[in-house]
Amino acid sequence: MLDSHHPDIRVLDLFANMEEENFQTLMRASYVQNFPPQIELITEGEPSDFLHIVISGSVELFSKWNGRETCVATIRPISSFILAATVKNAPYLMSARTLDKSRIVLIPSQNVRAIFDEDNNFARAIVLELAYCYRSSIRKTKDLKLRTSLERLANYLLRQQIRAGGDDEFNLQIEKRRLASYLGMTPENLSRAFKALKPYGVTVDGNRVMIRDQNDLEKFAKPNPLIDDRTT
Amino acid sequence: MLDSHHPDIRVLDLFANMEEENFQTLMRASYVQNFPPQIELITEGEPSDFLHIVISGSVELFSKWNGRETCVATIRPISSFILAATVKNAPYLMSARTLDKSRIVLIPSQNVRAIFDEDNNFARAIVLELAYCYRSSIRKTKDLKLRTSLERLANYLLRQQIRAGGDDEFNLQIEKRRLASYLGMTPENLSRAFKALKPYGVTVDGNRVMIRDQNDLEKFAKPNPLIDDRTT
């Protein structure tokens, strides 16, 4: 692949401490491609041929069963996805599609596994990355099982507010119907949930959200670092 | 700790390929303890002081929020739990309590992290273990978001049947109220769900379950390897 994206990728925790030679090997084996929106990059059940890295744009991880579909995560630059399937050489458990026009690096899984066997620092970085992914997934399980959809939305908004720098006004990063799916509810229910949060100072206009009084919303949402704080 | 359990632990994937000397270091630093039932071994939010291994008995991983509680997993011999918190040196995201009288090995997290830095095979084994845990958690998310509670129960029963050797009769491994919590429903709802599966040939007596016609139940449950098959 072209050298231009190497520095962006190199600084990712996953690659930051590996041997330069091994990193170059991975990069030489890789492809960079631009995809239009709504392209299905991978399909659940297929063998994990590539480790993917989003350089620009955004990617949705989703899954289907029995005619239903749910959004599991949205991946934004610059990060990798489906690392677990790659190292286990196991089928993808989720599908992925581009949401926007996106630039994606594809690193052949075979090469990743080979360097994983070679490079001890890379193996250690993978440990930390997977531990992070696992813990995030446990948080999501707790969010789903311990909270109602209204509580999930309230906490999601508080997390987004923090992400947006703590400002009392910010834009939703994803379409509402995708947000609904991500939160485990229907678009209709999400609409009503936004209304139900109005008494707590939440107003919505398009994808612009305003939180009048953070404390007020927190009193309802009861955010908890063991569910909501991705840094712990 | 006493040597008696070393062989049992040594054969775990996590420890099977590490240097003998490093394994001995871990074992020497460890404690073995017997606990009565219903003892809270760890509490969510606390620093991860020990990697735990269940030698006998059983342990429930659970979490609380806002007065509610949910069962996230049940750990049976011989396996480890809360590896991710240990390697990340981060607080536990879940609490753990013994269900039965249990024998537990406690390996100081500090030692685990030290050997992780030393022993490349150990680091690689941790990668595979965490990748497995992560994928299991993704399966659970899909189960929760894509299926109704009745469908979750039906698929749970089919998985248990396989685990029991494919026999058409088997015993539930956990109390019904814990099963309800694990499946994300109330005990009352579980009772009714069992009844609702009767037309598909499921009968229950205490914790004895009989599945008259597996195909019949599968037609309703629609089990899917990407959710239900832990070996893929």
Added chain:
DNA sequence: TTCACTGATTGACAAATATCAATCGACGAG
């Protein structure tokens, strides 16, 4: 044996959430 305790079950009811149909509103193509 009897009693007390605990978990499972049942019925009645309430709350949460989904579904269906209709409408609204923004936006791009022609």
Added chain:
DNA sequence: CTCGTCGATTGATATTTGTCAATCAGTGAA
């Protein structure tokens, strides 16, 4: 500009799930 499309919203209704209270059944202790 106008039309057509798609996502968001709303209302009406159905389904799913939870809550509360009562009862049942098994178990162990006195």
